[in-house]
Amino acid sequence: GAGVSQSPSNKVTEKGKDVELRCDPISGHTALYWYRQSLGQGLEFLIYFQGNSAPDKSGLPSDRFSAERTGGSVSTLTIQRTQQEDSAVYLCASSSGQAVNTEAFFGQGTRLTVV
Amino acid sequence: KNQVEQSPQSLIILEGKNCTLQCNYTVSPFSNLRWYKQDTGRGPVSLTIMTFSENTKSNGRYTATLDADTKQSSLHITASQLSDSASYICVVSAVFSGGYNKLIFGAGTRLAVHP
Numbered sequence: 545g546a547g548v549s550q551s552p553s554n555k556v557t558e559k560g561k562d563v564e565l566r567c568d569p570i571s572g573h574t575a576l577y578w579y580r581q582s583l584g585q586g587l588e589f590l591i592y593f594q595g596n597s598a599p600d601k602s603g604l605p606s607d608r609f610s611a612e613r614t615g616g617s618v619s620t621l622t623i624q625r626t627q628q629e630d631s632a633v634y635l636c637a638s639s640s641g642q643a644v645n646t647e648a649f650f651g652q653g654t655r656l657t658v659v
Numbered sequence: 660k661n662q663v664e665q666s667p668q669s670l671i672i673l674e675g676k677n678c679t680l681q682c683n684y685t686v687s688p689f690s691n692l693r694w695y696k697q698d699t700g701r702g703p704v705s706l707t708i709m710t711f712s713e714n715t716k717s718n719g720r721y722t723a724t725l726d727a728d729t730k731q732s733s734l735h736i737t738a739s740q741l742s743d744s745a746s747y748i749c750v751v752s753a754v755f756s757g758g759y760n761k762l763i764f765g766a767g768t769r770l771a772v773h774p
Contacts, residue, residue: 577762600761652702
């Protein structure tokens with residue numbers, strides 16, 4: 545696609561429910577990153593994919609968070625038993641991974657609100 | 660551990676004034692460094708990229724510097740405008756085995772330009 549696409553753009557869910565956030569990276573980009581950003585805060589790293597594998601998942605805050613990537617393309621971030629502190633904007637970025645001057649391109653994010 | 664530290668965390672300046680944002684990194688092996696601008700409600704967008712051999716690079720009123728020996732970079736904004744109000748994120752690229760670049764993101768500096 546022309547850019548990184550994330551869906552949904554907004555999600556309101558009740559505390560305790562599970563949610564799935566989707567990221568469609570730029571076609572051909574092997575690297576994919578998930579970040580979250582709480583209101584007024586900086587980017588918080590969650591997980592990094594290279595192809596379908598996740599060599600760095602050190603940022604996942606708890607075992608309620610998981611992510612997968614299939615076919616080296618679409619990635620899904622799943623949050624189980626959501627809590628109010630999970631409310632944030634979840635940003636996805638992709639990059640070509642192997643280019644020397646690789647640049648990350650970000651999606652518009654999914655704004656998650658847990659009520 | 661690969662880290663990118665930015666300072667200050669937030670900054671308020673008057674329109675027309677200059678400011679400098681700092682980025683220190685401990686990423687190795689270093690490939691390149693980019694500064695991104697993130698407008699409120701949007702994904703970050705690349706401003707400049709600097710490789711190991713470059714000391715300074717300008718993009719309009721934005722000038723980035725890089726000292727690869729001390730592993731420090733700065734972003735200088737000249738004659739600030741209200742539209743410069745945003746978060747500025749320092750991103751360092753590291754090269755890992757297999758030739759893949761992994762991007763390490765700083766938490767960002769939130770800049771507010773007041774009239």
